[in-house]
Each structure stands twice: as C-alpha cells, then as structure tokens.
Amino acid sequence: xxLRTKKRSxxxxxxxxxxxxxxxxEDESAWESPVRVKRSKPASxxxxxxxxxxxxxxxxxxxxxxxxxxxxxIVRERVELEERAFTKAKEELAS
Numbered sequence: 001x002x003l004r005t006k007k008r009s010x011x012x013x014x015x016x017x018x019x020x021x022x023x024x025x026e027d028e029s030a031w032e033s034p035v036r037v038k039r040s041k042p043a044s045x046x047x048x049x050x051x052x053x054x055x056x057x058x059x060x061x062x063x064x065x066x067x068x069x070x071x072x073x074i075v076r077e078r079v080e081l082e083e084r085a086f087t088k089a090k091e092e093l094a095s
Contacts, residue, residue: 052067055067055070055071058070059071
C-alpha cells in the first residue's frame with residue numbers, strides 16, 4: 001500500500017479497507033515484474049580423517065546418529081555466533 005492509499009484509508013472501516021486492498025491487488029499496473037531467485041547449490045567440504053573421527057565421537061556423544069547432520073548443526077551455530085559478533089563489532093565501531 002502506498003503513502004497516498006494509507007492517507008485515504010485513515011478513518012475507513014474494515015470492509016472499506018478490504019475493498020480498497022482487493023481493488024489495488026487486482027490492478028495489474030500496480031505490480032512489479034516478478035523476482036526470480038535461484039537456490040544455491042550445496043557445497044562439499046572435506047575434512048582430514050583425524051578430525052572426522054573426533055567429530056564422529058562427539059556426534060555419538062550428542063546422540064546424533066548421522067555425522068553430516070551433526071556437523072551441519074555445529075557449523076550453522078558457529079556461523080550464527082560469528083554473524084552476531086560481527087554485527088555487534090560493527091555497531092560498536094559506528095557509535
């Protein structure tokens with residue numbers, strides 16, 4: 001909904017707002033062209049055998065029967081941790 005529509009909808013009842021939104025949704029000229037998104041391909045990562053054995057031990061310790069899923073979880077957690085730390089450092093530098 002654009003700013004002009006927001007101003008007009010002030011004070012309208014719920015049914016009037018529904019009619020307004022439906023009318024705008026059906027207006028083909030109001031729509032932008034679709035955005036195409038490509039799914040990224042999964043990446044393969046190899047790790048040394050000794051590290052894989054240590055990871056297997058820890059996955060078993062955490063009752064995860066599938067090593068790949070455990071490694072994916074650990075990497076995801078680490079990436080999220082690093083992203084939060086990066087964002088915090090950026091905010092601290094900006095202030």
